[in-house]
Amino acid sequence: MKIVALLLVFLCYFFQNFVSAQLKIGFYNSSCPNAEFIVKSIVQKRFKNNPSITGALLRLHFHDCGVRGCDASILIDSDSSKNQISEKDSAPNLTVRGYELIDEIKEKLESICPSIVSCSDIVTLATRDAVALAGGPKYTIPTGRRDGLVSNSSVDLPGPTQPVSEILKFFRTIGLNKFDMVTLLGAHTVGVAHCSFFQSRVSDFRGTGRPDPTMDPELVKKLFRLCNTSKPATTLNDVPRTFLDQNTSFIVDNQYYNQILKKKGILKIDQELALDKLSAPIVARFAKNGNAFRKSFAKSMVKMGNINVLVGDDGEIRKNCRVFNNPN
Ligand code: HEM
Ligand SMILES: *[C@@H]1O[C@H](CO)[C@@H](O)[C@H](O)[C@H]1NC(C)=O
Ligand SMILES: *[C@@H]1O[C@H](CO)[C@@H](O)[C@H](O)[C@H]1NC(C)=O
Numbered sequence: 001m002k003i004v005a006l007l008l009v010f011l012c013y014f015f016q017n018f019v020s021a022q023l024k025i026g027f028y029n030s031s032c033p034n035a036e037f038i039v040k041s042i043v044q045k046r047f048k049n050n051p052s053i054t055g056a057l058l059r060l061h062f063h064d065c066g067v068r069g070c071d072a073s074i075l076i077d078s079d080s081s082k083n084q085i086s087e088k089d090s091a092p093n094l095t096v097r098g099y100e101l102i103d104e105i106k107e108k109l110e111s112i113c114p115s116i117v118s119c120s121d122i123v124t125l126a127t128r129d130a131v132a133l134a135g136g137p138k139y140t141i142p143t144g145r146r147d148g149l150v151s152n153s154s155v156d157l158p159g160p161t162q163p164v165s166e167i168l169k170f171f172r173t174i175g176l177n178k179f180d181m182v183t184l185l186g187a188h189t190v191g192v193a194h195c196s197f198f199q200s201r202v203s204d205f206r207g208t209g210r211p212d213p214t215m216d217p218e219l220v221k222k223l224f225r226l227c228n229t230s231k232p233a234t235t236l237n238d239v240p241r242t243f244l245d246q247n248t249s250f251i252v253d254n255q256y257y258n259q260i261l262k263k264k265g266i267l268k269i270d271q272e273l274a275l276d277k278l279s280a281p282i283v284a285r286f287a288k289n290g291n292a293f294r295k296s297f298a299k300s301m302v303k304m305g306n307i308n309v310l311v312g313d314d315g316e317i318r319k320n321c322r323v324f325n326n327p328n
């Protein structure tokens with residue numbers, strides 16, 4: 001009897017450890033009860049001043065989760081003294097923004113519950129809150145992510161001129177399917193793109209000397225004028241930019257799908273999504289049915305936020321999101 005009881009206690013102990021080593025809704029309920037509230041209030045304050053933060057966070061979150069999983073690897077600063085180039089300084093991460101907001105939230109959380117809330121959870125929660133503020137779906141998201149110990153500049157995110165089938169291959173490698181792909185590209189319902197990513201579509205498309213025939217001619221004219229500036233840009237951030245969703249540019253809604261059906265996709269991949277037979281039926285459905293998009297978006301965002309997360313004793317809880325606790 002005694003042995004059986006002991007065994008049971010032992011098993012329960014193991015089971016509990018196993019169960020706790022995963023993401024949970026309200027992971028910080030007792031360790032930092034105000035964590036989610038604090039994230040939300042700081043995002044709210046920023047959103048009031050500058051609603052473009054939703055686009056910034058959505059892209060930041062995707063670029064984090066799309067490389068090594070959602071582990072805040074994108075937040076690490078390069079260390080030039082040691083010649084260490086981190087993920088944020090790799091080519092696909094150019095113009096990713098929102099880092100200072102994450103710093104602000106982290107600083108506040110460290111002051112009330114030091115070393116408890118991970119940077120990867122902050123990015124995930126802040127993105128969730130910014131989506132809701134921009135009129136998108138509200139959803140609960142499990143927490144308990146831990147921060148990674150590696151940030152490498154050799155990053156393999158696909159570019160905007162790759163065909164839908166190639167983009168889909170990438171999504172599959174990170175555990176997402178075709179529906180997730182079409183849904184998550186709907187994040188281009190907010191945010192901006194710089195001329196460097198679409199200029200060839202409006203001037204010299206694939207060496208033809210003409211614009212991309214799949215773009216609305218009025219939009220071609222507008223973007224041509226926008227990008228044909230005489231001012232030389234010194235950094236990529238000086239390059240002119242335009243809204244990815246030309247109609248409801250600050251609202252997380254299904255207008256993106258309606259715009260691409262009107263040939264008003266900005267990036268090649270946006271337009272291709274409406275044209276490729278792999279994705280066109282889903283695009284048509286979301287364009288008609290805003291509610292279907294909202295439900296799908298919440299679901300796929302939760303799924304994206306779960307990619308290769310570190311839990312339990314893996315990784316660490318960074319004190320400063322830009323540096324590892326023990327850099328070397
Ligand atoms: C793999 C397919 C994707 C490609 C090729 C792609 C490509 C791009 C490019 C080239 C830009 C413009 C960047 C700039 O000019 O600064 C952009 C912006 C953006 N992307 Fe994507 N993207 C993809 C998937 C996603 C996903 C899955 C999300 C989020 C769930 C996302 C969210 C955004 C947002 C919100 C912006 C605007 C950023 C801002 O306002 O600063 N993208 N994307
Ligand atoms: C935290 O609280 C919420 C709301 O009361 C509850 O749904 C959730 O299960 C709790 N999570 C944990 C890990 O205690
Ligand atoms: C970064 O990635 C490259 C290519 O995959 C690899 O050769 C290199 O060792 C990695 N660096 C670190 C610090 O992990």
Ligand SMILES: *[C@@H]1O[C@H](CO)[C@@H](O)[C@H](O)[C@H]1NC(C)=O
Nearest residue numbers: 203224225227228229230231
């Ligand atoms: C581009 O801009 C320059 C001046 O900045 C102007 O002279 C030129 O005509 C423009 N090109 C076109 C095709 O509009």
Ligand SMILES: *[C@@H]1O[C@H](CO)[C@@H](O)[C@H](O)[C@H]1NC(C)=O
Nearest residue numbers: 247248253254255258259262
């Ligand atoms: C812009 O979006 C609104 C609201 O979603 C829609 O009713 C309208 O038709 C759209 N306008 C254009 C020009 O696409």
Ligand SMILES: CC(=O)N[C@H]1CO[C@H](CO)[C@@H](O)[C@@H]1O
Nearest residue numbers: 088089090091093094095096
């Ligand atoms: C190579 C490069 O220009 N990387 C940029 C990546 O993003 C950071 C933060 O915005 C920039 O400071 C880097 O210059």
